[in-house]
Amino acid sequence: MPDPREIHDAFAEAFRAHDTRRLLDCFHPDAVLVTPAGMVEGHEQIEWYFGQFFSTVPDLTSRVTTLLVHDDTVAAEWVTSGTQTGEMLLPDGTVIPGTGCPVSWTGCGMWTVEDGRFVTGRVYYDQLGAYLSLGCRLAQNKPGSAAATPDREARPVPVAHPRDQETRAEPRSTSIRRLLRRIFGR
Structure with a gap:
């Protein structure tokens, strides 16, 4: 059975490749992910959540800067960047049209692994930096x-x-x- 670091490495690789099938393989079918935008549960909602990033920033890339593993928990810090050419749906239903502007933000996440898959995740990121780079004020x-x-x-x-x-x-x-x-x- 893969250890938590291997699961996170597979997740990070699938994220960088925008491969939602491989990304979902890293999550238990009933996984719960808590994000600044709200809570998503299960493969369908998790796929939608990450798909929003991939469609909003088609050249999205992410680099892990810190990775810590303790028992069944992985903590990761990263820098994400790209160009916002697609629409961005905000939690209140507002849509930000593609700007063609570069975007960048830092974030971190805590992931709990059971039976070789993420069962919970908590994602935190610099929302102010992300929204300012999208042209919000x-x-x-x-x-x-x-x-x-x-x-x-x-x-x-x-x-x-x-x-x-x-x-x-x-x-x-x-x-x-x-x-x-x-x-x-x-």
Whole structure:
């Protein structure tokens, strides 16, 4: 029976080749995968999840930078990149059209193996970096509403410095906006 590292190596190779058949061979038919986009269960949903990446970024490639194995668990960190030429379906149903722009993000995952296949997986990745590279931007929601308000700029609330109530620390949203303006020239 293959050890967890061999299962992950086969998965990584199938992912790089965009070979969903071989990729699914690495998962138990009832496997559960928890991702930033939500939970997927079973081969059909897992195939759909990875297929979204393959169709959105047809030249998608991934490089494992760290791999650790402990008993039946594999932890992996990776860098994924490519060019977004296909549509990207977001969890809320919004579709981002292909931009032709390069995309890149870092991520990590924890995989549990039983009987030579993944039975659970938890995937974490830099969602902000991924969505910014897709051309998305941050917008503040209206209080009490799930609808984004892209034309309204967030008004930072001053935060009192813990050591001195008279000293005001710069709100985090202001420093993030300044950093994004510096990076993207906006």
